Amino acid sequence: MIxxxxxxxxxxxxxxGYGRLVECGKCxxxxxxxxxxxxxxxxxxxxxxxxxxxxxxxxYTTHGYRARPEPFYIYKRTATLDxxxxxxxxxxxxxxxxxxxxxxxxxxxxEALENIALYxxxxxxFHYSTDKTTTGNFAVTTPxxxxxxxxxxxxxxxxxxxxxxxEWRQFDIILHRSRGVASGVTIRYGKNLTEFEQELDFxxxxxxxVPFWKDDAGNVVMLSGDGxxxxxxxxxxxxxxxPLDLSxxxxxxxxxxxxxxxxxxxxxxxxxxxxxxxxxxxxxNLANTxxxxxxxxxxxxxxxxxxxxxxxxxxxxxxxxxxxxxVYDSLNERYIxxxxxxxxxxxxxxxxxxVIKTLQSKGIN
Numbered sequence: 001m002i003x004x005x006x007x008x009x010x011x012x013x014x015x016x017g018y019g020r021l022v023e024c025g026k027c028x029x030x031x032x033x034x035x036x037x038x039x040x041x042x043x044x045x046x047x048x049x050x051x052x053x054x055x056x057x058x059x060y061t062t063h064g065y066r067a068r069p070e071p072f073y074i075y076k077r078t079a080t081l082d083x084x085x086x087x088x089x090x091x092x093x094x095x096x097x098x099x100x101x102x103x104x105x106x107x108x109x110x111e112a113l114e115n116i117a118l119y120x121x122x123x124x125x126f127h128y129s130t131d132k133t134t135t136g137n138f139a140v141t142t143p144x145x146x147x148x149x150x151x152x153x154x155x156x157x158x159x160x161x162x163x164x165x166x167e168w169r170q171f172d173i174i175l176h177r178s179r180g181v182a183s184g185v186t187i188r189y190g191k192n193l194t195e196f197e198q199e200l201d202f203x204x205x206x207x208x209x210v211p212f213w214k215d216d217a218g219n220v221v222m223l224s225g226d227g228x229x230x231x232x233x234x235x236x237x238x239x240x241x242x243p244l245d246l247s248x249x250x251x252x253x254x255x256x257x258x259x260x261x262x263x264x265x266x267x268x269x270x271x272x273x274x275x276x277x278x279x280x281x282x283x284x285n286l287a288n289t290x291x292x293x294x295x296x297x298x299x300x301x302x303x304x305x306x307x308x309x310x311x312x313x314x315x316x317x318x319x320x321x322x323x324x325x326x327v328y329d330s331l332n333e334r335y336i337x338x339x340x341x342x343x344x345x346x347x348x349x350x351x352x353x354x355v356i357k358t359l360q361s362k363g364i365n
Contacts, residue, residue, distance in 0.1 A: 001069060001330055003027055003041060003061040005052045013060045013071055013170070021059075023047040025084055027330040029063040029072075031303050032339075033179075033322070034151060034158070034166055037091040039063075039072040039330075042084045050085075053077070059089050061330045065300050071170060093168045096126065096146040106138040109161040113175065116146055130175040134161040150175075165304055180304025182320060187309045209244040211263035213254055221253045229263055301338070302326075309340060 003024060006017035021027075025042035039059055043050060058071045072089035079085045102119040106112035113128035121143070138160050140149055150166065150173070151158035157175070158164060165179035208228040213221040223229070228241050246254075246262050254262070301307065306320040325339035 001062040001333065003039075003059050003330065004069075005049055006058040006060060006071070008054075008056040008058065008073070010058055010071075013058075013069070017058075017060065018052045019049055021047070021049055023049070024331065027061055028336070029061065029070075029328045029330055031063055031326050031328075033304055033324040035325075037093070037168060039089040039091075040086065041089075041330075042086050045079070045083050045085055053085075053087060058092070059087075062333065063328050063330070064302055064326065065328075065333070065335070067302070068169070070168070091168055092170065093126070093173060094147070096150070097148075099124070099146045100143050101140060101146050101149055102143060103140050105140075108135045109133070109138075109157065109164075109175070112138045112157050112161070113173075116149060120146065126171050126173055128173050128175075130164070132161060132164055132175060132177050136160060178304075180302060180306065180322065183301055183305045183307055185301060185305075185307045187307055208239060208241045209263060210241050211244040211246050211259055213250060213259060214245070214247045215253070219253070221259065223259055223263075224256050229260070301335070307340065 002020045002022055004013070004017045004020050006013060010017065021041070021043055023044055025044070027039065027041035029037075029039045031037045039061060041059065041061075043053060053074060055074060057074050059074065060069050060071050062069050071092040073092060073095070074087050074089045076088040077085055078088075100121045101116055102121060104115045104119045106115050109130055109132040113130055116128055117124045117126065119140075138157065139155075149156055153159075164175045164177055167174040167176060167179055208230050210228045211223060228239075244263055244266065246259065246266070249262055250258070301323060303323055303326050306322050308319045309321055321340045323338055323340055325337075326335055327337040328334070329336050
């Protein structure tokens with residue numbers, strides 16, 4: 001798709017706006033699961049539409065195969081001596097970083113999202129919805145930026161209601177229990193995988209818990225002895241501990257046995273020593289092969305769909321691995337990169353042990 005440029009405050013995108021950027025050099029859209037969602041494009045200084053490419057101008061372009069185009073607003077430009085200017089644009093939902101919501105309370109995930117629209121300072125043209133039926137108390141106690149209320153901060157909707165996956169559709173913000181589908185697609189080295197990069201990150205793993213209880217006066221009770229519970233059978237690994245706050249379970253100080261038994265109950269079934277894994281699939285070389293032209297199923301994939309990946313040389317046999325990042329070439333209507341597994345991000349959806357404690361104290365499972 002050739003991108004279309006609209007004015008800063010365009011209320012809809014059903015027209016041709018100011019016009020199409022036919023002289024656009026390149027245009028890619030990068031989207032991450034619960035994270036980055038940006039467009040980058042280049043345009044010549046002497047192009048006919050250059051004067052319309054100002055701060056906050058909206059670029060309307062595709063972000064995935066046969067997907068409805070999405071609006072991105074310009075926030076940065078970089079000029080070089082060759083006469084081509086690089087523009088960076090964020091999805092329209094990022095404007096919620098500059099919108100504030102008043103304090104409010106809610107008793108369910110759906111109500112919390114509805115109240116964002118009701119309590120936004122200066123009104124709100126965004127619409128919020130979810131298929132999550134999770135209940136529990138939620139509160140915004142001081143004025144906050146809306147996007148931080150959605151996720152990425154302690155006490156956000158993602159934290160309190162046990163995660164989920166956001167989908168951004170123009171002015172619609174949808175929180176799914178699980179976004180994407182099981183595609184049934186297999187990606188195999190030597191067949192439809194030409195570049196492979198696997199990253200295993202052991203930097204944040206742990207193999208033991210340090211349970212504790214704390215009262216309002218600051219008194220702390222910990223386990224006797226070593227003070228931790230091992231959660232990994234491999235005794236050769238370096239000890240890496242993780243605090244486990246169990247304060248919500250007792251009003252008065254627990255005994256050593258009570259603290260130990262509750263910790264065992266909470267961590268049952270957990271596999272803490274698990275490295276985050278990321279697999280990058282590069283479509284660039286593959287796209288130039290004759291075989292690729294018959295592989296429409298690859299291009300039909302969407303963010304958060306799951307695929308199977310096989311690379312026997314490295315011992316990788318990954319089934320139902322989730323697509324967590326896509327890079328889409330809007331001009332040529334094809335993906336050029338996908339990342340599978342886990343990706344480092346600032347917009348967190350991970351429920352930490354302290355949040356698990358909060359959920360359990362509210363009766364949320």
